[in-house]
Amino acid sequence: MLENGKISVRQFTVLVALYTVGTAILIIPSILAAKAMQDIWIAGLIGLGSGLGLVFFYWKISERFQFMNLVEILEKCFGKWIGKAVAFSYFTFYIFILSTFVLRDIGDFMLTVMMVETPIEAIHIIFLAVVLYGVKLGLEAFTRTTELFLPWIVILFVVLFITLLPQIEFTNILPIMENGIQPVLRSSLSFIVFPFLELVVFLMIIPYVNEPKKTKKAFLLGTALGGGLLILIATLSILVIGVTETARSIYPTYDLSKTINIREFFQRVEAFMALIWFITVFVKLVVLTYALCLGMASVFNVQDYKLLTLPIGLLLYIVSLVIFPSSTYLIEFTPIYDFYAVLWMLMPVFIWLVSLVRGKPV
Amino acid sequence: MKLTRKDLIPVCALMLILTGCWNNREIEDIGIAVAMGIDKVDNQYVVTVQLVNPSSISARTGDSSRAPIVTYQEKGKTIFDAIRRLTKTAPRKTFYPHLKMLVISEKLAREGFANSLDLLARDPEFRSDFYVVVAKNHRADHVLNVLVPVEKIAAQNMYSKLKTSADVFAPTLALTFGDLLHDLTSPGKQPVITGIQLTGEPLEGEKMENLQRVNPKVRLKYTNIAVFKVDKLKGWLNEKESKGYNYIENNVKSTIVTVPCFTDKKENLSIELIDSDTKLKTNSMNSHPEMSVSVKTDANIAEVGCSIDLTKQETINKIEKLVEKDINGKIRSAIKTAQQKYKLDFLGFGEVVHRSEPKYWKRVKKDWDKEFVNIPIKSKVRVHIHKLGKRSNSYINELKE
Amino acid sequence: MVYTIISLLIIGAILLIDKRKLKKYKNSKDLWVYFGILGLGFVLLLIHSSGRTLPTPLYWISAVLKPIISIF
Numbered sequence: 001m002l003e004n005g006k007i008s009v010r011q012f013t014v015l016v017a018l019y020t021v022g023t024a025i026l027i028i029p030s031i032l033a034a035k036a037m038q039d040i041w042i043a044g045l046i047g048l049g050s051g052l053g054l055v056f057f058y059w060k061i062s063e064r065f066q067f068m069n070l071v072e073i074l075e076k077c078f079g080k081w082i083g084k085a086v087a088f089s090y091f092t093f094y095i096f097i098l099s100t101f102v103l104r105d106i107g108d109f110m111l112t113v114m115m116v117e118t119p120i121e122a123i124h125i126i127f128l129a130v131v132l133y134g135v136k137l138g139l140e141a142f143t144r145t146t147e148l149f150l151p152w153i154v155i156l157f158v159v160l161f162i163t164l165l166p167q168i169e170f171t172n173i174l175p176i177m178e179n180g181i182q183p184v185l186r187s188s189l190s191f192i193v194f195p196f197l198e199l200v201v202f203l204m205i206i207p208y209v210n211e212p213k214k215t216k217k218a219f220l221l222g223t224a225l226g227g228g229l230l231i232l233i234a235t236l237s238i239l240v241i242g243v244t245e246t247a248r249s250i251y252p253t254y255d256l257s258k259t260i261n262i263r264e265f266f267q268r269v270e271a272f273m274a275l276i277w278f279i280t281v282f283v284k285l286v287v288l289t290y291a292l293c294l295g296m297a298s299v300f301n302v303q304d305y306k307l308l309t310l311p312i313g314l315l316l317y318i319v320s321l322v323i324f325p326s327s328t329y330l331i332e333f334t335p336i337y338d339f340y341a342v343l344w345m346l347m348p349v350f351i352w353l354v355s356l357v358r359g360k361p362v
Numbered sequence: 363m364k365l366t367r368k369d370l371i372p373v374c375a376l377m378l379i380l381t382g383c384w385n386n387r388e389i390e391d392i393g394i395a396v397a398m399g400i401d402k403v404d405n406q407y408v409v410t411v412q413l414v415n416p417s418s419i420s421a422r423t424g425d426s427s428r429a430p431i432v433t434y435q436e437k438g439k440t441i442f443d444a445i446r447r448l449t450k451t452a453p454r455k456t457f458y459p460h461l462k463m464l465v466i467s468e469k470l471a472r473e474g475f476a477n478s479l480d481l482l483a484r485d486p487e488f489r490s491d492f493y494v495v496v497a498k499n500h501r502a503d504h505v506l507n508v509l510v511p512v513e514k515i516a517a518q519n520m521y522s523k524l525k526t527s528a529d530v531f532a533p534t535l536a537l538t539f540g541d542l543l544h545d546l547t548s549p550g551k552q553p554v555i556t557g558i559q560l561t562g563e564p565l566e567g568e569k570m571e572n573l574q575r576v577n578p579k580v581r582l583k584y585t586n587i588a589v590f591k592v593d594k595l596k597g598w599l600n601e602k603e604s605k606g607y608n609y610i611e612n613n614v615k616s617t618i619v620t621v622p623c624f625t626d627k628k629e630n631l632s633i634e635l636i637d638s639d640t641k642l643k644t645n646s647m648n649s650h651p652e653m654s655v656s657v658k659t660d661a662n663i664a665e666v667g668c669s670i671d672l673t674k675q676e677t678i679n680k681i682e683k684l685v686e687k688d689i690n691g692k693i694r695s696a697i698k699t700a701q702q703k704y705k706l707d708f709l710g711f712g713e714v715v716h717r718s719e720p721k722y723w724k725r726v727k728k729d730w731d732k733e734f735v736n737i738p739i740k741s742k743v744r745v746h747i748h749k750l751g752k753r754s755n756s757y758i759n760e761l762k763e
Numbered sequence: 764m765v766y767t768i769i770s771l772l773i774i775g776a777i778l779l780i781d782k783r784k785l786k787k788y789k790n791s792k793d794l795w796v797y798f799g800i801l802g803l804g805f806v807l808l809l810i811h812s813s814g815r816t817l818p819t820p821l822y823w824i825s826a827v828l829k830p831i832i833s834i835f
Contacts, residue, residue: 097820113486125773174717178724244547245540258489259540268459300796307784307797310777314804322817329819336825339832371779 005140006210013218013225014147015287016202020226021153022284023105024195025277026251029234031194031334033247036187038173040238040246043184044231047191048224054196055223059216061348062203064355067212070203070291071298077354084299086347091295094344098198099288100320103128106281107320108327113254114274124317127285132313134286135293136306139208142286149279156276157229161236163260163269168239190334193341195230199223200348204291250327253277289316393454396431397463397517399502400441400478402470407478409444410435410503411456412517429570430514433506441481458487462521464494464539465558467502468595476546476593483543490540493524496588496595498557505558508567508580520582524556527584530616533604534584546593549727550712554607557585557598589699589708596704599696606696609689610655610709612640619661621684623668632665633685633747642714647722647737653711654740655693661685662749666756673754678747686743693741700734707734766812774805 007015029040036043065073074090075083106127107120115123134142177184202219209215237252240259246252257273260266293312297305324330399410412433434452438444448456464482466475482488497505506516513519528536534556545553560580566572567580586604589596599607608614616636623629638659645652663672663681671677700709712730716723726733778785781797788794811817 116486171717175720178720241540242544245544259491261491302793302796307781307788307793308800310781311797311800311804314773314777314808315800318804318807318811319820321811323819323821325819333821333825336828336832339828340824
């Protein structure tokens with residue numbers, strides 16, 4: 001066993017919920033508003049519905065293989081060497097790339113709106129240092145940290161929501177389905193890819209929950225909570241700052257918290273609100289890096305995944321610096337990424353098919 | 363994993379390079395910009411920035427012999443160009459998150475200002491909650507160079523003045539930059555911006571003397587609303603039309619209506635509106651295009667200048683009718699100006715149509731302003747008077763002959 | 764130059780922090796994996812810090828996928 005720690009089902013729920021919120025809270029309103037316009041909430045609900053289906057599918061895979069971790073599942077499915085090769089490419093080309101995206105997202109965010117002249121390297125090193133420390137301490141430690149963070153997120157989110165109530169203009173979501181259903185569906189696809197498709201890393205974590213059989217409800221509940229929060233935030237941006245501004249802004253949620261102004265007194269609190277996504281991005285990156293280290297350790301038969309944390313962190317650091325040459329590249333790459341992520345989605349489907357053909361595994 | 367003392371050496375070494383002070387700005391090194399004026403001369407933008415003069419506004423050691431504000435001006439091909447050129451004249455680097463007012467000169471507004479303002483939306487140092495006004499008949503820098511009493515920082519003065527007048531009188535419009543961006547891009551509404559004017563000789567306002575007088579020679583005064591076609595100023599509304607505009611837009615929180623007394627035509631009654639709610643509606647636009655405005659307000663009697671019997675419901679009903687007529691007249695005049703004089707939908711009916719009849723909207727979106735001109739607009743006002751203040755009948759009723 | 768020194772410092776810090784672990788797994792083939800990844804990272808870090816731009820891995824991804832997407 002690579003990991004000796006155990007987390008409770010409740011902790012697992014929190015982890016899933018915050019992971020789902022992750023980086024999506026910063027940019028999802030603008031991605032959704034770009035196509036779905038004022039129907040963002042419909043796109044969100046469709047996305048969340050399909051996302052829940054997807055999560056259920058992931059869980060079924062996990063259950064069918066007696067809650068083994070993803071690498072073990074692949075080895076079981078395709079045989080030892082092919083399984084390892086598939087797992088290796090999956091972790092390098094999907095999970096690793098995804099982790100660099102997440103790291104770069106927070107770096108870009110800091111650089112764009114908060115610390116314009118600070119070198120991005122500094123932010124990446126500091127953020128990564130915390131994350132790697134968390135991974136080194138192990139699953140139990142960072143899950144408990146996440147649990148401690150939860151009340152803060154809830155408080156900040158409630159404050160954000162209540163202080164924005166006076167500025168809500170309900171007419172902003174009209175008319176419904178102006179351009180038909182198609183743009184709404186295209187948006188909901190982006191929403192499925194980001195963040196629900198990414199929940200696949202939890203196949204690496206389910207085995208270390210103390211009662212894996214009970215994780216089904218927790219997995220679904222966590223996803224629904226996280227996804228619900230995202231839909232709420234996205235709809236709130238439409239209701240408060242309007243469709244065009246949401247779509248044109250790079251970080252609409254930040255703009256949203258900038259508009260908080262209660263009687264010229266309670267205002268300029270966006271830096272506090274930024275705490276929400278520092279925490280959720282931390283959770284997302286720590287889970288991804290953990291899964292990455294654990295996966296790589298499984299692939300190479302390394303006894304202790306913690307040994308690999310720092311070298312992998314180093315790679316993450318460098319690749320995150322070069323991954324997007326410019327902001328425009330990121331915007332141009334987003335539709336390609338949707339497609340790319342869906343391609344990787346084929347892998348769990350393939351696992352499922354193989355396991356069906358082979359009959360009852362193990 | 364435990365860190366030993368030796369392990370701390372590289373950690374500390376890294377910490378030295380990684381301190382978060384890359385772009386720290388000490389308060390002594392920045393000049394806090396509170397207002398910005400934009401003008402255009404010979405194809406170059408002239409940017410005027412009003413900075414706070416910290417030593418003269420601090421409460422305890424305030425040095426009242428110095429002007430509380432100071433302005434700097436520079437030309438540039440873009441706003442950013444001009445701002446960076448300002449470093450040649452301003453002693454400190456200007457700092458914009460506390461910007462309160464953006465003043466656009468009427469000349470620039472007539473030529474079109476949209477191309478100049480991207481910086482304010484893009485640069486993270488600018489927030490979008492400052493107010494935008496047009497300097498009527500003046501250069502932007504003249505407005506920013508005036509010293510004003512009471513609220514010493516002129517920009518703060520302008521800011522609170524606009525907020526208050528929009529709240530309790532309503533011919534002005536407290537329009538933030540964020541709202542303006544929305545109006546500039548929304549196909550269903552043409553933007554409008556409140557004007558600001560100087561009374562008196564502009565150069566007199568720059569002198570400290572202006573602060574020392576009980577009745578300052580030069581003052582800043584908000585005027586009415588300017589109508590734009592996208593970003594080009596087309597004309598000014600008068601006070602009646604401006605108020606009508608605000609009724610239609612549901613911007614009226616509180617205002618007063620003055621109507622002639624029905625017992626004595628020379629005298630007047632003032633009614634204070636305490637709450638007003640406007641609904642814009644459309645009729646099925648395809649078959650029978652028609653739009654309507656309906657206003658519901660709650661009001662109190664504020665001032666009576668003649669002898670009438672306020673204890674009779676009949677009188678109150680009469681007053682209500684008069685006020686309704688007055689408000690309706692303002693609304694009609696705003697609609698008339700929009701449809702006949704400017705032929706522009708600055709009232710935002712397009713947005714209502716967009717929401718309620720998306721299919722029809724798609725067809726007319728491109729030429730909405732032309733379409734708008736021919737659509738009949740009905741208006742209905744309902745006033746309900748609740749309270750009389752702390753008197754029933756006025757003492758005027760009992761005056762000795 | 765400064766960046767190269769920082770790179771060396773980073774590598775040094777990593778090795779120092781992992782010192783105990785490295786001793787524990789001495790002679791095990793796990794160290795091959797460790798130094799393999801670290802070496803790759805080190806090389807990339809040196810190239811990056813010397814001022815050369817590393818190509819983004821997304822370049823190949825989009826090169827392959829763009830024509831496929833354009834079919835849809």
